[in-house]
Amino acid sequence: MQFLSLGTQYTLTALITLSKEGTGVAVSASKLAEPLNSPSTYLSQMLTNLIEPGIIGTRRGINGGVYLARDAKEVSLYDIVTAVEGDTFFQTCFLGISGCGDIEPCPFHDEWGKKRGKIEDWLKSTSLEELANDTSTMLTDGLLQFERKAKR
Amino acid sequence: MQFLSLGTQYTLTALITLSKEGTGVAVSASKLAEPLNSPSTYLSQMLTNLIEPGIIGTRRGINGGVYLARDAKEVSLYDIVTAVEGDTFFQTCFLGISGCGDIEPCPFHDEWGKKRGKIEDWLKSTSLEELANDTSTMLTDGLLQFERKAKR
DNA sequence: CTATATTCTAATATCAATATACGATATAGA
DNA sequence: TCTATATCGTATATTGATATTAGAATATAG
Ligand code: FES
Ligand code: FES
Numbered sequence: 001m002q003f004l005s006l007g008t009q010y011t012l013t014a015l016i017t018l019s020k021e022g023t024g025v026a027v028s029a030s031k032l033a034e035p036l037n038s039p040s041t042y043l044s045q046m047l048t049n050l051i052e053p054g055i056i057g058t059r060r061g062i063n064g065g066v067y068l069a070r071d072a073k074e075v076s077l078y079d080i081v082t083a084v085e086g087d088t089f090f091q092t093c094f095l096g097i098s099g100c101g102d103i104e105p106c107p108f109h110d111e112w113g114k115k116r117g118k119i120e121d122w123l124k125s126t127s128l129e130e131l132a133n134d135t136s137t138m139l140t141d142g143l144l145q146f147e148r149k150a151k152r
Numbered sequence: 153m154q155f156l157s158l159g160t161q162y163t164l165t166a167l168i169t170l171s172k173e174g175t176g177v178a179v180s181a182s183k184l185a186e187p188l189n190s191p192s193t194y195l196s197q198m199l200t201n202l203i204e205p206g207i208i209g210t211r212r213g214i215n216g217g218v219y220l221a222r223d224a225k226e227v228s229l230y231d232i233v234t235a236v237e238g239d240t241f242f243q244t245c246f247l248g249i250s251g252c253g254d255i256e257p258c259p260f261h262d263e264w265g266k267k268r269g270k271i272e273d274w275l276k277s278t279s280l281e282e283l284a285n286d287t288s289t290m291l292t293d294g295l296l297q298f299e300r301k302a303k304r
Numbered sequence: 305c306t307a308t309a310t311t312c313t314a315a316t317a318t319c320a321a322t323a324t325a326c327g328a329t330a331t332a333g334a
Numbered sequence: 335t336c337t338a339t340a341t342c343g344t345a346t347a348t349t350g351a352t353a354t355t356a357g358a359a360t361a362t363a364g
Binding site: 001002003004005006009012013016085086088089092094095096097098105106107108109111115118119122126131134136138146 | 153154155156157158161164165168237238240241244246247248249250256257258259260261263267270271274278283286288298
Binding site for chain 4: 048
């Protein structure tokens with residue numbers, strides 16, 4: 001049980017790096033993937049999810065790559081996460097019963113709803129810019145050690 | 153992306169039913185599975201996870217089944233969930249970086265840690281008894297409609 | 305002692321996540 | 335303009351986790 005899938009984790013980390021470069025500056029998927037120890041084509045594939053929602057743009061050919069399409073301030077964590085994984089987490093019942101709402105709530109609905117709402121609020125109110133400005137050195141120091149499954 | 157797997161959802165619902173019967177009263181897996189619209193052998197398999205932690209006991213043969221081994225007051229939601237799914241959710245980094253702690257935290261560590269801690273606290277402080285006493289009618293009215301994947 | 309209800313274990317099927325491979329396309333430079 | 339190459343984009347393969355089914359083991363009732 002994990003909150004974000006590996007693909008989403010790659011995506012998120014790459015976007016933080018990207019936003020440090022600034023809006024509009026293109027970086028190739030392979031450059032972005034390198035420090036992540038992730039297959040570059042896989043990252044590329046994941047990033048594709050962000051084109052349609054207008055979070056990133058891409059440019060092919062030499063010196064092409066992926067660039068941030070909006071100001072980092074205007075991109076929320078929620079935008080990113082749901083672009084890749086969808087929003088079922090925020091829509092479905094804790095118990096998995098079809099229809100989650102106040103009309104016929106399960107015994108978990110009230111409390112779980114609060115907790116889930118807090119997470120949703122947090123994701124919505126946190127921008128990419130804030131993450132990029134974080135003082136954490138983990139992302140810049142090459143300490144990234146994702147736990148992959150496939151061969152290394 | 154879903155918090156609990158289907159198996160855990162079955163397990164949890166079955167346990168609530170079981171605790172309404174009272175500690176020590178055996179109910180067969182097929183009886184428990186019926187209203188869930190779940191394969192009884194699958195539920196049975198899932199429930200096996202709860203034997204070793206001492207949450208349930210089983211009795212084979214005629215009139216056998218599964219019974220609650222402790223008082224429902226003494227079984228927390230956390231016990232149940234982690235018995236089936238393990239506790240990786242509460243141990244691993246939001247970004248999936250190996251080692252989640254205060255020493256080399258990722259940019260999400262503080263905020264996510266709070267949210268995750270709230271969930272953990274809730275699960276630990278909520279007992280099976282409270283759930284069974286919940287006024288929700290969903291579980292008793294045969295309105296259970298899990299969203300299964302395989303053939304019906 | 306035997307028939308049967310039941311758990312328990314192990315094999316299989318299904319599905320989603322992850323990874324790879326290949327094709328399409330734009331750009332730089334000649 | 336043309337060509338080579340860097341790059342994205344999409345389609346396919348692999349893997350692993352989850353869910354399901356099948357059958358063996360076992361205890362109980364009568
Ligand atoms: S009805 Fe179960 S969480 Fe909303
Ligand atoms: S280090 Fe990332 S959540 Fe703790």
